[in-house]
Amino acid sequence: MKIEIDHQSAVPLHIQVENLLRELIKQPEYQAGKLLPNELELAKKLAVSRTTLRQAINKLVYEELLIRKKRLGTKVAQPKMSSKSMNWLSFTQEMLARGITIKNYELHISWVYPDEQIAAFFDIRTDRKIMKLERLRGNTQEPFVYFISYFHPRIGLTGDEDFKKPLYEMLEQEHYFVATLSKEEISSRTADKIIASKLEIDLGSAILFRKRFVYDQAERPMEYNLGYYKAESFVYTVESRRTP
Template sequence: MDLQINHKSAIPLHMQAEMLLRELIKSPEYQNGKLLPNEVELAKRLAISRTTLRLAINKLVYEELLVRKKGVGTKVASPKFSSKSKNWLSFSQEMKNRGIEVKNFELHVSWVVPEEHIADFFELKENRKVLKLERLRGKKDDPFVYFISYFHPRVGLTGEEDFKRPLYEILEQDYLIIADLSQEEINAKAATKFIADKLEITQGDPILFRKRFVFDQAGRPIEYNLGYYKADSFTFTVESRRD
């Protein structure tokens, strides 16, 4: 792409640089993760000072269009995936509604004796086993969420289901279980080594942790879900209305 600043224009240089950068980062090579030219090289190509260039870059970083890492460089930010607190759906359904194809990088099914707090949530007797489903999911070449789900035995899941299908679709169509209510807790955490390895980030990096409690139409607990999201890949949106 031909990058040229018009030094005779009435438009400030940093605004011209910003407009050129907006066009530059639309190109496929930068959308696919290639680093932008370094500031010295880019400022030289535009015939402007690094200070002027930095004003333009900072604007795009602020808008979360670019991400800058010290010692690495500047590149186009990965799009954030959002989830709304209202009209909640399964992860697969959320992504489908956004036209995003979900990839399962890992899928593990086991029967376990749950920890005490999970057994208490399900109101189960001691040593009663539940189905545990673990999935590493994301878009192509980008795993960005690790889910751990526990299901009440009454649901009827065997572990032989095709979990590439949307989870709540399986429950409703195959077992006549309708997920009616979700209660959620969300907070920021530092990634453990286990989660960091799964999400391909560094141990201690910030992640978004979501705990979801799901109930059927009779108010009975059916799922206890833990979700660990890359912090730079996910946004949770809350919609509130004053009564």
């Protein structure tokens, strides 16, 4: 794509630069995650001031078309993922229904002693080890959610299961536990050092935090799940219907 503007035009420079950027970010390489040229280089190429260029970039950042990251640069913002709280599915099933291919960036299994809150939810003692599953997940370009799941011992998980499969589908097919009810708490918080590192965001950035309590068909607790979502990549929607 030809990158230039008309300095003889009556159209203000910042508008021309803005329109040029709108066309530039449609190019396949930028849609695929390539960083835009740095501001100094781009301003020099267009023969405009950095203030003019920044004005145009800020407009697209405000419209959530671009993301500017300190020390990294500016790139095209990916469409925000959406999760509905009604008729919930496993995360993999939910994303596949939206045509989004999910990638596991990290997957860790360990056996831990539950803290008092988790033990109280499962109604077990704190000296009884349970399975902890950690998964860093996202699309093919970047991670955008970090999940930590704890499972009730009665499920009988061994750690040899294929956790790359949709979770609730696997639990039903291999262990005959059907996830039927989900109760959730959603809040916002800032990313600590660990979460910031995993989600590739700045320390202290806003994230969406979701705590999910999952029950089986007999309404017995089966999973205690914590989800840390990259705020710039995810929207959590709630659908409610009033019944007579």
